[in-house]
Amino acid sequence: VTSLFENVRKEFAGVKEALENNDQAAAAAKIQQYLEKQDKIPLNIGITGESGAGKSTFINAFRGVDNRDEQAAPTGTVETTMEITQYPHPNYPNVLFWDLPGIGTTNFPADKYLERVEFQKFDFFIIISETRFRENDVKLAQEIQKMEKKFYFVRSKLDNDVRAAEKSQRDFSLERSLEKIKKNCIEGLEKGGIESPKVFLVSSFELHLYDFPWLQKTLEGELPAHKRDLTVLVTAPPFCACCACTDRT
Ligand SMILES: Nc1nc2c(ncn2[C@@H]2O[C@H](COP(=O)(O)OP(=O)(O)O)[C@@H](O)[C@H]2O)c(=O)[nH]1
């Protein structure tokens, strides 16, 4: 935070100087520069969950990349790599998705997981979970909450659930099936002490269906909020935010 204040102090010192010289164009240019820099503030999203839950496929789908593409995050194989790769958001290059290793794998046991993936690096998390609601998912959510970070809970592979329900229920109703799955996730998280969890039902193979459009919108809503947090931080006391003067008003 100190260095952040220092940077802003420097930015605004330039604006102040330009204004003192009656050079409004220069002052405007400095402010513009500052705003452009704000746009480049990265938002790091950790994509997490159990191995095989669909993390890499979700990242690919979100980016409009087919699993078979060369630039795709590798999918479907047994996780042997410990490498953590980042992929940029298609519309906001400053938003990065991090394809994290599966929780509960040998190298990343649940209790050491967040520490090993260096959770501090991430602004927030998306937990991906398939089929049944898992113990590890709750543990992860609890740990993330404890670290005072935010997360979304994505229940993946909805296409599979819907197909199975269609084939096995005489009185199949899509709406009821979706409601039941979502309720199960929300209740599981709430039982684990998670407050107002955000749960999205998604199929990475049929991205336009279910909750993905809502997820996308919600995520975009996080961007200005994330920046707003920083703006509050940089305009807060202890120094007068308008310039580099020493007035502590
Ligand atoms: N039917 C279906 N299969 C999926 C979906 N997402 C992932 N998969 C499959 O689930 C397997 C594991 O996916 P992957 O993305 O590698 O999981 P990760 O280990 O969490 O990264 C792969 O065979 C994917 O093709 C989905 O939305 N629907």
Ligand SMILES: [Mg+2]
């Ligand atoms: Mg993967």
